Amino acid sequence: MKYLNIDDHHREAECAEDTVKSSELLVTRLDELRAELETLKGTERVKPLLDSGYILLDLVGREAEAHAAAKEALTLAIEDEQWQPAVEACDIIYQAGKDDAVAALTHGIWLGVTYPIDPELSVAMLQHLVEETPDNSDGAAVAAATACYIADMRAEGKQHDELGFFTGQLLGQVARRHTNGACDTQELFDIWMDRLELKEPGKFLPRLAMILDVLVPTDQWWFDRDALRSKIPE
Structure with missing residues (x-):
């Protein structure tokens, strides 16, 4: 399942080499999303912002960036009454672990x-x-x-x-x-x-x-x- 926290231990079972490769793939995908965002305006930005946010949560020390991406996505989603993306944005902000x-x-x-x-x-x-x-x-x-x-x-x-x-x-x-x-x-x-x-x-x-x-x-x-x-x- 996509959203549920079912197994907190699967990452610990990965070897260091696999973890590095996975992080490299995530960074590559993040760069692609950021390039895409440069061409988009308004509510077109919601999905790539959310995709970026979830990727950033999986990268060590990138929680503040995930938070920022999700906050922008939340504002846009609420304005356009996109409720599913709005909740995804809230999920990312929560998992980012900041004051809010x-x-x-x-x-x-x-x-x-x-x-x-x-x-x-x-x-x-x-x-x-x-x-x-x-x-x-x-x-x-x-x-x-x-x-x-x-x-x-x-x-x-x-x-x-x-x-x-x-x-x-x-x-x-x-x-x-x-x-x-x-x-x-x-x-x-x-x-x-x-x-x-x-x-x-x-x-x-x-x-x-x-x-x-x-x-x-x-x-x-x-x-x-x-x-x-x-x-x-x-």
């Missing part, structure tokens, strides 16, 4: 839940939130439950099966860490789900909205959510 990382994650989750973009990307943003949240916090449980809901409602075919399995595993991991391993049977897991009201979207989605408002106060959002909501078809 949590704000970018918050904005990306809001867009990824509000708009019917690729469900894998929405789930990836929620996975980031799970990773950011303390073990004993209900926020991780709400994020994982939302990920399960999005996977079930938006994904189809093979993607539905893969995302359904992934999000189910994610929710199970959150349950175990939230209860210090006490959810070791289906019965106990169901009790935990009921206690935290994680079975009804009408209850856990408003809680997610509250979490996002805590992470980024209303007066610090990068865009007007009410204005964006007003454009959503009934």
Whole structure:
């Protein structure tokens, strides 16, 4: 899968020579993208900026450049109502690890839940939130439950099966860490789900909205959510 953090250890298994070759290929591709960007204006720049941003994240010490590319892409994408690229930009800004990382994650989750973009990307943003949240916090449980809901409602075919399995595993991991391993049977897991009201979207989605408002106060959002909501078809 493209966006999800499934295996953090595969890079460690690569030999040094392969890593150098991979970096050289990335730099070559980055140079190509930058040459392309010199010929483009406006929203034509969004995709090569995002491609550049993801490449820069894979190059040691290039996070600031990735951040800059993604910020430009985010502004252009929002202006043109390109929601999928906007969330990708938020993903890059978050992974760049600068001061606005949590704000970018918050904005990306809001867009990824509000708009019917690729469900894998929405789930990836929620996975980031799970990773950011303390073990004993209900926020991780709400994020994982939302990920399960999005996977079930938006994904189809093979993607539905893969995302359904992934999000189910994610929710199970959150349950175990939230209860210090006490959810070791289906019965106990169901009790935990009921206690935290994680079975009804009408209850856990408003809680997610509250979490996002805590992470980024209303007066610090990068865009007007009410204005964006007003454009959503009934």
